[in-house]
Amino acid sequence: MKKNPLEIQHLTAADFRQSPFEKVILPLGSLESHGGHLPFGTDALTAYLVALDIAARLPKTAVLPPLNYGVSEHYRDFSFTVSVQFETQIAFIRDILESVYREGIRKVFIMNGHDGNIASIEVASRSAKVAHPDFKIVSLDAWWMMVGELLPKDFFAVWNGLGHGGEGETSICLELFPELCDVSKAAGVVPRLPRHLDVKWLFKELTHTGTTGDPTQGTREKGRKMREVLVEAMVKALAELDRNGWDYRSPEVARQG
Numbered sequence: 001m002k003k004n005p006l007e008i009q010h011l012t013a014a015d016f017r018q019s020p021f022e023k024v025i026l027p028l029g030s031l032e033s034h035g036g037h038l039p040f041g042t043d044a045l046t047a048y049l050v051a052l053d054i055a056a057r058l059p060k061t062a063v064l065p066p067l068n069y070g071v072s073e074h075y076r077d078f079s080f081t082v083s084v085q086f087e088t089q090i091a092f093i094r095d096i097l098e099s100v101y102r103e104g105i106r107k108v109f110i111m112n113g114h115d116g117n118i119a120s121i122e123v124a125s126r127s128a129k130v131a132h133p134d135f136k137i138v139s140l141d142a143w144w145m146m147v148g149e150l151l152p153k154d155f156f157a158v159w160n161g162l163g164h165g166g167e168g169e170t171s172i173c174l175e176l177f178p179e180l181c182d183v184s185k186a187a188g189v190v191p192r193l194p195r196h197l198d199v200k201w202l203f204k205e206l207t208h209t210g211t212t213g214d215p216t217q218g219t220r221e222k223g224r225k226m227r228e229v230l231v232e233a234m235v236k237a238l239a240e241l242d243r244n245g246w247d248y249r250s251p252e253v254a255r256q257g
Helices: 015-016 041-053 084-103 115-131 143-150 167-176 220-241 251-255
Strands: 023-028 061-063 106-112 136-140
Touching: 015 167, 023 041, 023 084, 023 115, 041 061, 041 106, 041 136, 041 220, 084 106, 084 251, 106 115, 106 167, 106 220, 143 167, 143 220, 167 220
Parallel strands: 023 061, 023 106, 106 136
Antiparallel strands: none
């Protein structure tokens, strides 16, 4: 195995003393079905590989090992799903944040790859922030929603690229780990959901294939562009925080000290 200085799990105590990092990226994923064409570990793999792309372009930044399990009970009717409870996920994220803080790191970026983790991220990170006011925690909760805002309106063919294992996710997987994908087995359903409402669905209510959206429209070329704009946006945002010393307070508040 080749040592990667961006991966904390590859480093030694001597490495850390010689070249300490100041901020970390925590990738979060899941282990669950993504249809017949994408691997079970899609969410964690995507979050981790994108996190490495981002870290490579920022000074004194390193990537924690990905959390490969998430809250996936709503996908359990499609194998192979391994899920944890909300309480477990919240405790795990909070414990990781507490450990990072104890090690002297005050800046954390959470790169999330799975919808079921969003509530846990909110609870755990808010709790850590209240406990340690000098802790700076930011997160990208739903990259699959944000990336559509960064691309031309006609970039995706179906449903703005959305869907579990749909056009967008299939595309970025073909870019990041094509050897694990088999688009010949891709089949999805575009669900009919009410506008403006967040439906608390079970996935079997939306699709019979284990996939929503239209994965047959996914291409590696689309994935390459998605990767480019996603990484660029996150590097730009984090670099701006670095320039400002991660002081995101309103000017009026900052003047008061």
